[in-house]
Amino acid sequence: MIVSYRHDFVFASNPKAASTSIETALVAFQERADLDAIECPGYYTARHMPAVEIRERIGPSQWDRMFTFGVVRHPCDWLVSQLTYNYRRLGLPVPHGRRLTDRDVRHVHAILTDRRGQPASASGSQWAFLCSEARAPVVSAVVTLESLDEGWSGLLDRVDAAIPPLERLNRTGHPDWTDWLDSSARRAVEALWEDDFDLYRQAGTSKMVDGRSA
Numbered sequence: 327m328i329v330s331y332r333h334d335f336v337f338a339s340n341p342k343a344a345s346t347s348i349e350t351a352l353v354a355f356q357e358r359a360d361l362d363a364i365e366c367p368g369y370y371t372a373r374h375m376p377a378v379e380i381r382e383r384i385g386p387s388q389w390d391r392m393f394t395f396g397v398v399r400h401p402c403d404w405l406v407s408q409l410t411y412n413y414r415r416l417g418l419p420v421p422h423g424r425r426l427t428d429r430d431v432r433h434v435h436a437i438l439t440d441r442r443g444q445p446a447s448a449s450g451s452q453w454a455f456l457c458s459e460a461r462a463p464v465v466s467a468v469v470t471l472e473s474l475d476e477g478w479s480g481l482l483d484r485v486d487a488a489i490p491p492l493e494r495l496n497r498t499g500h501p502d503w504t505d506w507l508d509s510s511a512r513r514a515v516e517a518l519w520e521d522d523f524d525l526y527r528q529a530g531t532s533k534m535v536d537g538r539s540a
Contacts, residue, residue, distance in 0.1 A: 327375055329358035329384060333487045336389070336465075338377035338396040340455040341370075342407045343471050347494050348397070349373065355487060358384070368441060376455045377464045393484045394465040396456040397474055398529050401522040402503040404452060405515050409434045410500040412441075420500070426507050428514035435518050452522045461521055468529040 328337040328348075333355055339345040356362065361383055365372040377396060381389040399407075406426070412434065413420045421430065438450035447454040457463050469481055478492045500506070507515070516523060 327358075327362055327373060327380060328352040328356050329361065329380070330355040330485075330487075331357050331388075333485050334392045335482075335485050336377075336380060336384075336392050336394040338380060338394060338456055338465055339374050340396050340398060340452050341374050341450070342404055342411065343397040343399040343452065344474055344494065345373070345397075347492055351490050351492050370455075374455065378458055381464060393467075395467040395469065395481060396465045397471055398452050398456065398468055398522070398526050399471040400503070400526055401452070401519045402507055402512060402515050403471070404522070405431060405434060405519070406500050406503045406506055408438065408450070412437050422501065425505075426511045428510040431507075431511045431514035431518065447521075449518070451519060453525045457525065461524070463525070463528075468525065470526060470530050473530070 327339045328335075330336070330352075335355075337348055337352060339349065361375060361380065362373050364375060370376060375383075377394065409426070409430065410420055412418075416437070435449050441450075453461055456465055456468055467481065469477055474481075475492065475494070479489075482489045
């Protein structure tokens, strides 16, 4: 995450959604590296404090005066990135030689539930990093990962600073989800991460300001 009081903005870092790329582009504006170093084992890792917790730590009134934003990724694309990352981290073979099924999806869900369970979400969920427990966004703007490259300059029009170009870093190598997931796997992702699909659709179809479509 990045907190800049001088330039009145906060980037809330949703894991596996270009967070490394954005943090690298904005690192010169970081004024709360102390928060960036905090982690909560079994909930979130360093650099990935949820927006609701950032808001509480810097103060709701300060938060409300700032431009705050985050990125959400298509849940199926997010799932295959999570699978590839976590399997490699745990020393498990990544099943590249076949299509993924609902059994694979539920295995990833079990891994995330064990290691990334959240007070408002049993497993790692994107919405829990950007929304309140009621699923309402607490950041000023949510953008999709797919629109990030073209919308980078427009997203930061409200930031009074010279923002460098966005370079896409730390990409997880894996097959495209449209080819890798079979129909049962897609249905499982839709069932397990329904609220992430809702957030993704909202971000892709409307401008979101203070949790309201405008």
